[in-house]
Amino acid sequence: MALILNDNWGHLFEMSGGDEAQLLNDTSRIKGKEALNRNIEAAEALSGAIRSTLGPKGLDKMLVSENGSVRITNDGVTVLKNAKIEHPIAKMLIDIATNQENTVHDGTTSSILLASELLQNAWELYVKGIHPSIIANGYSLAYQKSTEFLESLKIDSEISDLLEQVTKTSLSGKGDKSIQETLSRLSCEAARGVAKTGKNGKIKANSNDIKIITQKGGGATDSYLIEGLVLAKQACSPDMKRTHKKGKIMIIDGGIEMKKPTLTSKIMFSEPSMISAFKDKEQEIIAKQIEDILKLKPDILVCRDGIDDSAIRLLQINGVCAYRRVERDDLELLSRTCNASIIASPANAKKKDLGSFETSDEENWSGVKHWILKGTKQSGMTLVIRGSTDILLQEIETSFSDALGVACQILEDGAVLPGGGATQMALSRKLKKWAEEFEGRESLAILAYADALEIIPRTLSINGGYDPIDQILALNAAQASAKPKIANLLGININNGTICNMYDLGIIESVQNHQQCLAGSTAAAISILRIDDVLWAKNDPTFPEGIGEEDLEND
Numbered sequence: 001m002a003l004i005l006n007d008n009w010g011h012l013f014e015m016s017g018g019d020e021a022q023l024l025n026d027t028s029r030i031k032g033k034e035a036l037n038r039n040i041e042a043a044e045a046l047s048g049a050i051r052s053t054l055g056p057k058g059l060d061k062m063l064v065s066e067n068g069s070v071r072i073t074n075d076g077v078t079v080l081k082n083a084k085i086e087h088p089i090a091k092m093l094i095d096i097a098t099n100q101e102n103t104v105h106d107g108t109t110s111s112i113l114l115a116s117e118l119l120q121n122a123w124e125l126y127v128k129g130i131h132p133s134i135i136a137n138g139y140s141l142a143y144q145k146s147t148e149f150l151e152s153l154k155i156d157s158e159i160s161d162l163l164e165q166v167t168k169t170s171l172s173g174k175g176d177k178s179i180q181e182t183l184s185r186l187s188c189e190a191a192r193g194v195a196k197t198g199k200n201g202k203i204k205a206n207s208n209d210i211k212i213i214t215q216k217g218g219g220a221t222d223s224y225l226i227e228g229l230v231l232a233k234q235a236c237s238p239d240m241k242r243t244h245k246k247g248k249i250m251i252i253d254g255g256i257e258m259k260k261p262t263l264t265s266k267i268m269f270s271e272p273s274m275i276s277a278f279k280d281k282e283q284e285i286i287a288k289q290i291e292d293i294l295k296l297k298p299d300i301l302v303c304r305d306g307i308d309d310s311a312i313r314l315l316q317i318n319g320v321c322a323y324r325r326v327e328r329d330d331l332e333l334l335s336r337t338c339n340a341s342i343i344a345s346p347a348n349a350k351k352k353d354l355g356s357f358e359t360s361d362e363e364n365w366s367g368v369k370h371w372i373l374k375g376t377k378q379s380g381m382t383l384v385i386r387g388s389t390d391i392l393l394q395e396i397e398t399s400f401s402d403a404l405g406v407a408c409q410i411l412e413d414g415a416v417l418p419g420g421g422a423t424q425m426a427l428s429r430k431l432k433k434w435a436e437e438f439e440g441r442e443s444l445a446i447l448a449y450a451d452a453l454e455i456i457p458r459t460l461s462i463n464g465g466y467d468p469i470d471q472i473l474a475l476n477a478a479q480a481s482a483k484p485k486i487a488n489l490l491g492i493n494i495n496n497g498t499i500c501n502m503y504d505l506g507i508i509e510s511v512q513n514h515q516q517c518l519a520g521s522t523a524a525a526i527s528i529l530r531i532d533d534v535l536w537a538k539n540d541p542t543f544p545e546g547i548g549e550e551d552l553e554n555d
């Protein structure tokens with residue numbers, strides 16, 4: 001497979017009718033061994049940049065943007081997303097980490113480290129003369145077998161008892177112990193708060209049902225959960241009735257105002273009376289919309305767009321409290337919290353589209369008005385994150401939303417595996433044994449895959465300040481000599497460097513985290529291995545760092 005690094009290439013190819021020789025005059029090219037070597041170097045450079053963040057003793061990175069704004073983070077994927085990385089292989093790896101983040105909310109650094117290690121090990125086989133397609137094949141076999149092995153390594157235990165431990169493990173390295181404990185407690189409480197049992201008996205916990213808002217001041221451990229939704233909004237007019245008990249809410253995905261024309265247009269009036277007639281017509285349309293709303297008797301009206309001043313007056317006179325310019329995500333939250341439909345316009349609204357709420361009120365928090373609304377079925381929750389600086393608030397918000405995602409996933413589909421390198425070591429050992437069954441060259445790739453898995457316990461030890469060789473040997477020996485029931489639970493206790501039962505220590509992670517990490521990193525490694533030709537358009541303005549033009553010209 002060739003990696004083509006400019007969209008123009010495809011275009012050129014079409015135009016030329018496939019005259020490759022001529023086309024290649026317009027491109028630079030690296031082939032075969034050199035191409036693979038460069039791509040693997042790029043992956044190694046990327047994993048090197050985030051290696052030191054892994055695990056509870058991983059350190060933070062300070063990111064300073066071009067405009068001078070600062071962010072401090074321990075999250076591998078945040079580091080990479082914020083770095084200006086041009087290399088296409090690096091971008092591929094960032095993609096797998098982003099996917100890991102979006103699907104399982106954890107394991108991003110691990111997935112990049114593993115992908116890079118798989119490539120390093122593949123390179124060693126390649127220089128010994130093993131063809132990349134055989135290595136790719138072996139990796140694919142090893143991955144499939146690993147997913148089977150993961151099933152057998154699952155911890156058999158009541159999931160809801162383990163929720164706090166899983167979220168705490170996912171928060172390792174993020175802030176100090178007290179912050180981790182607060183965020184873990186709050187995320188589990190929030191996840192349990194929004195979890196619902198469906199008709200089929202399955203639990204559904206949607207992390208989007210939880211609103212996160214930040215409130216500057218205090219420390220992170222002062223963060224708290226509120227039942228109901230809190231939005232940094234105030235009613236359109238201070239004269240509107242803002243305290244309500246048991247009422248109806250109407251949500252409109254639009255506004256009560258005259259829409260501005262999308263095209264620049266001029267309206268010519270030949271007589272002054274036409275201006276007032278035009279204005280009257282506008283008012284008439286707005287009054288009709290208000291009439292449609294009032295017919296359904298809502299206590300609160302929420303609009304995504306603006307509400308005209310005349311409409312505000314009419315609503316206020318009729319005892320309706322209105323909120324305008326509410327973001328689409330918040331409309332959806334309100335809709336779920338109050339079981340209301342989001343309607344397109346008042347003309348089409350029906351009584352059943354209105355939702356119900358228990359209470360609605362406004363409070364002044366540090367000079368900013370906040371609207372607090374509780375739904376009738378106690379659905380909807382808000383986490384108020386406290387922190388002394390914007391930088392801290394941002395990092396806590398990211399950590400909380402990840403922990404919340406992990407908690408919701410565990411509640412929905414709970415199965416866990418031991419952390420601290422225990423699972424990777426157990427998988428590695430099982431794969432090595434399994435590789436003995438193979439006669440062909442693929443067995444070498446399976447062994448390379450098994451070795452690559454050890455990058456996680458190895459990096460955890462390095463970041464903890466221990467000797468990685470001694471630790472890996474000790475872990476391997478401990479798993480080999482322990483009773484089968486506990487062997488796979490043994491991992492590295494980073495606090496003192498001993499080999500311990502990770503389940504007893506409460507260092508456990510979701511099965512999905514491990515599955516996704518293996519799937520993403522294997523897929524990336526295989527696709528990079530299959531590239532034997534890299535073609536750069538010579539005039540590419542975004543010429544990637546890491547590969548010098550002069551190198552390409554020598555090729």
Ligand code: ADP
Nearest residue numbers: 053054055056106107108109110172419420494
């Ligand atoms: P990732 O982005 O891959 O989740 P983290 O920095 O969160 O990276 O580190 C996760 C790794 O740290 C996992 O392998 C997890 O098992 C391990 N880990 C977390 N807490 C501990 C601990 N107390 N002792 C040993 N390993 C731990």
Ligand code: MG
Nearest residue numbers: 106107170171
């Ligand atoms: Mg993590």
